[in-house]
Amino acid sequence: MRRVAAELGLILRDARLRWTGGVLALLLIVAGLGTWREAVRYAAEVERIGLAERARWLGQDEKNPHSADHFGLWVFRPSAPLAVLDPGTEPYTGRMVRVEAHVFNDAVYRAVQDAGPLARAGLGSPADIVQLVVPLAAILLGFAAFAADRERGTLRLALGNGAAPGPLFAGRFAALLCATVLVVGLPLLALGGLAAARFGLPGWQAWPRLLAWVAAQIGYAAVFLLLAMLLSLTARTARGALAAALAVWVLLCVAAPRLAALGVETLVPARSYAETRARIEAGFRAHRTAEASDARAREVLARYGVEDPDALPVDLRGLMMTENEQHNFAVYDREFGAFFAGLAARERAYGWAGLATPRLALQALSQILAGTDFAQHAHFVWTAEAYRRGISERMNAEIRDNPQRGGRLLVAGPALWREVPPFDPAPLPLARSLRDARVPALMLALWIGLLAGAAATLVRRLRP
Amino acid sequence: MRDATGPDAPVLAIRGATKRFAGRLILDGLDLALGAGEVYALLGPNGAGKTTTINLILGFLRADAGEVRVGGLDPATAPVAARAQAAYIPEQVALYPGLSGLENLRYLATLAALRLSRSEAGRLLDEAGLAGEAHGRPAAGYSKGMRQKVGIAVALARRARLLLLDEPTSGLDPGASADFARTVRAAASRGTAVLMATHDLYRLREMADRVGVLRAGRIAEEIDPRGLDAAALERLALARPAEEAP
Structure with a gap:
C-alpha cells in the first residue's frame, strides 16, 4: 500500500496527468449533463x-368494442435509469408504439433524430467518452511508466537499489x-447514482446495475493502462512507447470495431425488416x-350445428375476429420472432x-x-404487442359473447374501457441481463488476463 | 578464488565470466571474488569492461559463459533476490526532477520496500554530504555532484552486503570526494563489501584494499594500492588499453 501511495503521490504531482484527468472528468460531466x-x-x-393517452382512452365515446380497438392508443417505453450513462440502442430503436387492432406497429420516435452535433460525432454520452477517450487518457497515464524512467536513468537507480520489477x-x-x-x-x-435515485424504478435494480456498469468501465480502462504499460516496459524511449500505444489505440478503438462489425454481419446474416414485413403480408393474404x-x-356454423348465424350462442363476427386475430398473432410470432431472433443472434456475435x-x-x-441493449428494446416491443393483443382479445370477446341479432350493433362504454389496465412495462430482470x-x-476479462499475463512475463525481463 | 557456498562464502564471486557485444569480446573469463568488509577497485580505461562487470552483477546483463554469484545467488536467474543484497550508485545518478532530494530518497527507498522517516532520510542525506538547505529543493535544479550525493544516500539507506559504485566520485568536489571516501571506508568497516569501477586514482588509494587492473577482458594484475603512488597506478591502468565496450 505504501508503494501504491508513493506512486499515486508522484502521479498527482505530474501536471500533465492532472490536466489529462481534469479534461477527462470535464468531458464526462459535459456528456453526462x-x-x-x-x-x-x-x-x-x-x-x-x-x-393524456390514458385519459383519451378512458374518455372516448361509447362505441362498438372493435371501433375502440381501432381507436387505439400510444404506449411509451420508459427510459432505463442508466441510459444517462449509456443510452445504448434507445436513441435508435424508437420509444413509442401505436397500439391498435390488427397491426403490430413499429416503434417510432427515435431520439437520434433530435441529436446534437456532439452525439452525431459519437461522443454524446459518458459511455461514448469511456469507449473512445478513456483509452487515450489511459495511454497518456501509462506510456511513460517505465520508458520515461529508462530514458531518464531513474530505472537503473531504482532497480540497482532493490526495487523488484514485479x-x-x-x-x-x-x-x-x-x-x-x-x-x-x-x-x-x-x-449514475443521481440517475438511479431520480429515475430508478424497483424493476430496474438500478444500484447493482450501476456498480457492475462502473466496474466494467474501469476494467476497460485497465486494459488500456496495461497495454500502455506493457509498451512502456519494452520501449527504449517514452516517445516510442507513446507512438506505439497510439497506433494500438487506432487499431483497437477505431479500425477493429468496424472490421469486426463487418465480419459479424457477414458471418451472422439476419433477415431484413422489409423481407419480414413482406412475409407477414404473404402470411395474411391467403387468410x-x-x-x-x-x-x-361455414366451418363455425358447422361446429355449432346451425345454419343461421342468428342461431349461434355467440356473435359470429366476434368469434371470427377472435380466430382471425389468433391467426395474425401466429404469423407475427413466426415472422417477427425470426426477425428479432436474427438480430439477437447478431448481438450475441458482437459480444464474441x-x-x-x-x-x-x-x-x-x-x-x-x-439496460439499454437490444434485448430490452425487443422485450419492450413484445410487451407492447402483448398489451395490444390483450386489448384486441378483450374487445373481440365482448363482441363474441354479446351476440347481436337483426343487424343491431353492440355499443360499449367506459366500464369496458376501464378493464384495460394502464401500460406498465417491466424491464428484463437483472438476472437475465447478467446472463446476457x-x-x-x-x-x-480475457483481455485483462492476457495483458496481465504478458506483463508478468515481460516484467521479469525488465532492464534499465 | 574462495568457496562460493561455504560459511565464509564471498559476498561476490565471479568465475570465468565472458561477455561479447556484437561479436566483440568485452569480458574474457573474468575471475573476481570479494569478501565482507573488502573494498575492491576495478581500474581500467573506458571500454575495459568495468560497467559491463557491474551490469552482470546486477543481472542487467547475462554472461555468455562463466558464473556470477551475489551472496551465492545467480543474478541472471534470480535477479531480484541477488539485487536485494546489493546497493548501486551509477556513474550518472538520475533523479525525479519534480521531487526534492529528500522525496527522491524516500520514494526510491519505498520502491525497495524500505520505510524511511523524514528525519532518517535527512540524516542519510547529511551523511552523504548534501547540504541541508538542498534537501527540500526540487532535484531539477541539482548539480551532478548533488545528484551523486542523493545516489549515495539511496545506497546507504539499503545497508546492503554489497555496494557497487560506478565512477562514484565523478562530479564530486574535492571535499565531497573526501567525505565519500570516508563513507565508503565506514561502510566497509561495518562489513559491507564494496566494488567500484573508477578512474579516480587518488581516491582509489584511500578507499581500496585491492585494485584489479582490467585489461583485455580479465584481471591482468591485482595489487595493494597502498604500496603504490598515483603515477605507478596510472602506468598500470594505461599499460594496454582495452577496446571500447558498449
Missing part, C-alpha cells in the same frame, strides 16, 4: 403523454488505476380472401467479437448492464 437533460425531458414527456509494475498499475477510478469511476458513479372468410364462417477488440466487449457489456453479459464480460 447532456444525457441527463434528455432523460429528464423524456421522463416528463412519458409521464405527461402517458397520462511489485514496481503492480504498484504503478494500482496507482494509475486508482487515478483512473478518481477521474473516471467517481464521476460516473456520482452521475384474408372472401372465399377463405366464407369457408371459416469482443475477442477482436475490447471496445466491442465493453460496448455490449455496457448496454446490457445499463457473460460473453462480453468474459471477453473483457
Whole structure:
C-alpha cells in the first residue's frame, strides 16, 4: 500500500496527468449533463403523454368494442435509469408504439433524430467518452511508466537499489488505476447514482446495475493502462512507447470495431425488416380472401350445428375476429420472432467479437448492464404487442359473447374501457441481463488476463 | 578464488565470466571474488569492461559463459533476490526532477520496500554530504555532484552486503570526494563489501584494499594500492588499453 501511495503521490504531482484527468472528468460531466437533460425531458414527456393517452382512452365515446380497438392508443417505453450513462440502442430503436387492432406497429420516435452535433460525432454520452477517450487518457497515464524512467536513468537507480520489477509494475498499475477510478469511476458513479435515485424504478435494480456498469468501465480502462504499460516496459524511449500505444489505440478503438462489425454481419446474416414485413403480408393474404372468410364462417356454423348465424350462442363476427386475430398473432410470432431472433443472434456475435477488440466487449457489456441493449428494446416491443393483443382479445370477446341479432350493433362504454389496465412495462430482470453479459464480460476479462499475463512475463525481463 | 557456498562464502564471486557485444569480446573469463568488509577497485580505461562487470552483477546483463554469484545467488536467474543484497550508485545518478532530494530518497527507498522517516532520510542525506538547505529543493535544479550525493544516500539507506559504485566520485568536489571516501571506508568497516569501477586514482588509494587492473577482458594484475603512488597506478591502468565496450 505504501508503494501504491508513493506512486499515486508522484502521479498527482505530474501536471500533465492532472490536466489529462481534469479534461477527462470535464468531458464526462459535459456528456453526462447532456444525457441527463434528455432523460429528464423524456421522463416528463412519458409521464405527461402517458397520462393524456390514458385519459383519451378512458374518455372516448361509447362505441362498438372493435371501433375502440381501432381507436387505439400510444404506449411509451420508459427510459432505463442508466441510459444517462449509456443510452445504448434507445436513441435508435424508437420509444413509442401505436397500439391498435390488427397491426403490430413499429416503434417510432427515435431520439437520434433530435441529436446534437456532439452525439452525431459519437461522443454524446459518458459511455461514448469511456469507449473512445478513456483509452487515450489511459495511454497518456501509462506510456511513460517505465520508458520515461529508462530514458531518464531513474530505472537503473531504482532497480540497482532493490526495487523488484514485479511489485514496481503492480504498484504503478494500482496507482494509475486508482487515478483512473478518481477521474473516471467517481464521476460516473456520482452521475449514475443521481440517475438511479431520480429515475430508478424497483424493476430496474438500478444500484447493482450501476456498480457492475462502473466496474466494467474501469476494467476497460485497465486494459488500456496495461497495454500502455506493457509498451512502456519494452520501449527504449517514452516517445516510442507513446507512438506505439497510439497506433494500438487506432487499431483497437477505431479500425477493429468496424472490421469486426463487418465480419459479424457477414458471418451472422439476419433477415431484413422489409423481407419480414413482406412475409407477414404473404402470411395474411391467403387468410384474408372472401372465399377463405366464407369457408371459416361455414366451418363455425358447422361446429355449432346451425345454419343461421342468428342461431349461434355467440356473435359470429366476434368469434371470427377472435380466430382471425389468433391467426395474425401466429404469423407475427413466426415472422417477427425470426426477425428479432436474427438480430439477437447478431448481438450475441458482437459480444464474441469482443475477442477482436475490447471496445466491442465493453460496448455490449455496457448496454446490457445499463439496460439499454437490444434485448430490452425487443422485450419492450413484445410487451407492447402483448398489451395490444390483450386489448384486441378483450374487445373481440365482448363482441363474441354479446351476440347481436337483426343487424343491431353492440355499443360499449367506459366500464369496458376501464378493464384495460394502464401500460406498465417491466424491464428484463437483472438476472437475465447478467446472463446476457457473460460473453462480453468474459471477453473483457480475457483481455485483462492476457495483458496481465504478458506483463508478468515481460516484467521479469525488465532492464534499465 | 574462495568457496562460493561455504560459511565464509564471498559476498561476490565471479568465475570465468565472458561477455561479447556484437561479436566483440568485452569480458574474457573474468575471475573476481570479494569478501565482507573488502573494498575492491576495478581500474581500467573506458571500454575495459568495468560497467559491463557491474551490469552482470546486477543481472542487467547475462554472461555468455562463466558464473556470477551475489551472496551465492545467480543474478541472471534470480535477479531480484541477488539485487536485494546489493546497493548501486551509477556513474550518472538520475533523479525525479519534480521531487526534492529528500522525496527522491524516500520514494526510491519505498520502491525497495524500505520505510524511511523524514528525519532518517535527512540524516542519510547529511551523511552523504548534501547540504541541508538542498534537501527540500526540487532535484531539477541539482548539480551532478548533488545528484551523486542523493545516489549515495539511496545506497546507504539499503545497508546492503554489497555496494557497487560506478565512477562514484565523478562530479564530486574535492571535499565531497573526501567525505565519500570516508563513507565508503565506514561502510566497509561495518562489513559491507564494496566494488567500484573508477578512474579516480587518488581516491582509489584511500578507499581500496585491492585494485584489479582490467585489461583485455580479465584481471591482468591485482595489487595493494597502498604500496603504490598515483603515477605507478596510472602506468598500470594505461599499460594496454582495452577496446571500447558498449
